[in-house]
Amino acid sequence: MIVVNVLISAALISFCAWLARARPDLAGFIVSLPLTTLLVLALNQAQYSDPAKATLFAKSIFFGVLTSLVFFVPFLLAERLKLSFWMCYLTGLALLIGAYFIHKFLFVAFGR
Numbered sequence: 001m002i003v004v005n006v007l008i009s010a011a012l013i014s015f016c017a018w019l020a021r022a023r024p025d026l027a028g029f030i031v032s033l034p035l036t037t038l039l040v041l042a043l044n045q046a047q048y049s050d051p052a053k054a055t056l057f058a059k060s061i062f063f064g065v066l067t068s069l070v071f072f073v074p075f076l077l078a079e080r081l082k083l084s085f086w087m088c089y090l091t092g093l094a095l096l097i098g099a100y101f102i103h104k105f106l107f108v109a110f111g112r
Contacts, residue, residue, distance in 0.1 A: 005043055009036070037061050059111040060103075067099040067106070 012035060020027035041061075045054050071092035074081075078088050 001043070001047060005039075008039060012036070012039075034061075034065075037065075056111065060107055063103050063106040063111065067103040068096060070095040070099045 016027050016031050019030070037058075041054060041058060044057060045051070048054075073095060074083060074088035074091040077083065078085075083091070
């Protein structure tokens with residue numbers, strides 16, 4: 001089953017990376033869709049058949065999506081602050097560290 005998971009994931013990522021060259025707007029929209037979430041939730045349920053854990057998993061994903069958006073803040077400010085791509089990327093990664101702790105707090109407070 002892990003091979004199927006890897007092949008599906010790799011195909012989706014490869015397709016979006018390819019599409020980003022010609023249609024970055026469409027690729028960005030596709031990547032922003034919860035495609036991986038849909039796949040992972042379905043594959044997880046098919047493998048483990050535990051609806052309670054699947055619900056907790058989905059709640060964690062919800063809070064993760066919200067908090068992980070901080071990664072994009074440097075890109076939104078790039079022109080104004082004259083940030084290079086790599087500066088935006090590295091700053092976004094650093095912001096994700098703080099986002100993890102916010103996610104953890106939200107999940108404990110509202111996820112259960």
